[in-house]
Amino acid sequence: MNQYYSFHTLMSSSSFWDSVNILITKPNVINKRLWGCKLIFKCYCKPINPNWKLPLKCSLFDCDRTDSDSYKMDLLKELGVVLCTDFGIKACKNLSILLLELLPKSYTSHRAYQVICINKYEESVTFYNVTPVEVNQNICPEFTFILQLKNNYIILKSICDSASKSYQWLLNSVLPQFVKWGEKSSNDSKRQHICTESLALVPEDEYYKKYNTLKLKYGKEMVKIWPECTDPSKFVYEDVAIATYILLLWENIQNAHSNKPTFVDLGCGNGLLVYILTSEGYYGVGIDVRKRQIWDMYTNNIKLEERTIVPSDSNLFPNTNWIIGNHSDELTPWIPVIAARSSYKCLTE
Numbered sequence: 193m194n195q196y197y198s199f200h201t202l203m204s205s206s207s208f209w210d211s212v213n214i215l216i217t218k219p220n221v222i223n224k225r226l227w228g229c230k231l232i233f234k235c236y237c238k239p240i241n242p243n244w245k246l247p248l249k250c251s252l253f254d255c256d257r258t259d260s261d262s263y264k265m266d267l268l269k270e271l272g273v274v275l276c277t278d279f280g281i282k283a284c285k286n287l288s289i290l291l292l293e294l295l296p297k298s299y300t301s302h303r304a305y306q307v308i309c310i311n312k313y314e315e316s317v318t319f320y321n322v323t324p325v326e327v328n329q330n331i332c333p334e335f336t337f338i339l340q341l342k343n344n345y346i347i348l349k350s351i352c353d354s355a356s357k358s359y360q361w362l363l364n365s366v367l368p369q370f371v372k373w374g375e376k377s378s379n380d381s382k383r384q385h386i387c388t389e390s391l392a393l394v395p396e397d398e399y400y401k402k403y404n405t406l407k408l409k410y411g412k413e414m415v416k417i418w419p420e421c422t423d424p425s426k427f428v429y430e431d432v433a434i435a436t437y438i439l440l441l442w443e444n445i446q447n448a449h450s451n452k453p454t455f456v457d458l459g460c461g462n463g464l465l466v467y468i469l470t471s472e473g474y475y476g477v478g479i480d481v482r483k484r485q486i487w488d489m490y491t492n493n494i495k496l497e498e499r500t501i502v503p504s505d506s507n508l509f510p511n512t513n514w515i516i517g518n519h520s521d522e523l524t525p526w527i528p529v530i531a532a533r534s535s536y537k538c539l540t541e
């Protein structure tokens with residue numbers, strides 16, 4: 193039942209590792225069932241004996257355990273490796289073992305767990321599914337698969353039936369995209385890298401938890417009663433995502449002595465962001481040149497004003513901490529100006 197497929201490529205070794213890095217750190221880019229992932233541990237290792245070979249399978253992870261250390265030690269033994277702690281020796285970085293928690297996009301799906309072995313000696317990366325069987329995960333291949341760069345070929349080896357849907361996905365979606373990333377990274381290698389990370393200011397796992405909570409709390413209901421002619425699933429979930437980010441940012445900057453941040457949302461449109469932020473306990477106002485039908489459905493504590501903001505001294509907000517403008521049309525370039533003119537304590541989002 194072993195599948196073997198090879199694909200010719202001019203990808204360099206460093207580009208291969210760039211592609212592996214995307215596959216491991218941002219699996220959601222290629223796997224639409226995922227929201228993202230969380231690294232539970234990563235350790236550098238060395239083989240116990242010179243004829244070392246990885247097993248085809250490894251023990252499943254008990255996802256209820258709070259301490260992953262005992263699993264790690266058992267796992268390393270099973271994989272035939274020991275911890276390598278002498279980081280002065282470059283060879284120590286040639287073999288690493290990771291345990292990843294894969295976070296599903298749909299809150300009705302279950303999380304999955306993957307052990308990944310990065311083997312720089314053989315330029316290969318092995319993915320084991322270690323999710324307990326009873327969890328019944330459907331977000332990553334249920335079998336072991338390996339990607340390797342060898343003699344200008346990318347090789348995909350999988351321990352599964354060729355008719356398996358996951359195998360077809362690996363072959364027809366993951367492999368071509370993996371090669372594309374690598375070839376793009378070869379072309380980009382001379383260009384300067386700039387930081388384009390989103391969610392850079394809040395911890396990703398906290399974001400994931402809060403986003404799912406708010407999605408359940410506001411998303412479903414809102415999508416059901418949406419009175420506007422716009423697509424609710426786009427607007428509602430986008431605003432839930434923005435609210436999640438802002439709320440975490442505010443929670444993280446607040447301390448016992450500071451007051452709760454206040455906000456003004458300029459060009460607030462349907463006012464949903466104002467509704468969520470207010471319902472979560474923050475005081476603020478949304479302003480838009482055009483009132484929407486949905487405004488009448490909110491309770492009285494949701495402050496929305498229909499008026500035009502003309503950037504000038506008469507439209508400043510000296511008592512507000514945050515000026516929000518999400519795609520606020522022609523107001524967009526004025527948001528930081530309005531914030532700076534309002535008060536030195538005013539920030540923008």
Ligand SMILES: C[S@@+](CC[C@H](N)C(=O)[O-])C[C@H]1O[C@@H](n2cnc3c(N)ncnc32)[C@H](O)[C@@H]1O
Pocket residue numbers: 458459460461462479480481482499500501502517518519520521522523
């Ligand atoms: C692209 S929509 C974005 C709406 C909302 N922020 C969102 O993310 O869904 C831009 C909004 O800005 C409002 N707008 C544009 N110029 C404005 C101004 N000078 N004063 C108040 N609202 C304005 C428009 O009416 C529109 O609702």
